Amino acid sequence: MPISLEHIQKVMDEAEVLFTEKEIEGAIDRVAEQINQQLADSNPVVFCVMNGGLIFSGKLLMKLTFPLEQSYLHASRYRNETSGGELFWKAKPEISLMDREVLIVDDILDEGHTLSAIVDFCKRSGASQVYTAVLMDKQHDRKARPGLKADFFGLYCADRYIFGYGMDYKGYWRNAAGIYAVKGM
Structure with missing residues (x-):
């Protein structure tokens, strides 16, 4: 069932700003420094x-000061819903991971099922080391x-x-220039 634009706009109008663009950009700078080291x-x-990691990845990559290969993968549990289900691969990596260090860049570590499955896939594909970078780490006790x-x-x-x-x-609202919490959720 299609979502009305009125509903989508109401979600934004009622949302609470958790982090401003300036605060987020500062956090991305700190992450880039750590990764550079x-x-x-x-x-x-x-x-x-994809799709969630696109903005964080794009901003982060410009701050990394060493040679790297960049690609994407697309695995999801949410599929435009507000709760996760079974892992669904839309696009697996096409670059060989054999004996390579890998950095996975994603938007959020929530329960971690998707990120854990991606890390496991990279390890099974021969990566020598797999690192993860996320913009947000959600605090709760439901981690995978x-x-x-x-x-x-x-x-x-x-x-x-x-x-x-x-x-x-x-x-x-992936394009929102801050991080917001949905009212009542």
């Missing part, structure tokens, strides 16, 4: 997880594995439904 001599393959953390992260957020800077609300 860790991966500068490794010749990594950097994968953007106890203690699951990204190697590099920008900001922590409360356990709310958020959107903006690549993250969506039912397929909308």
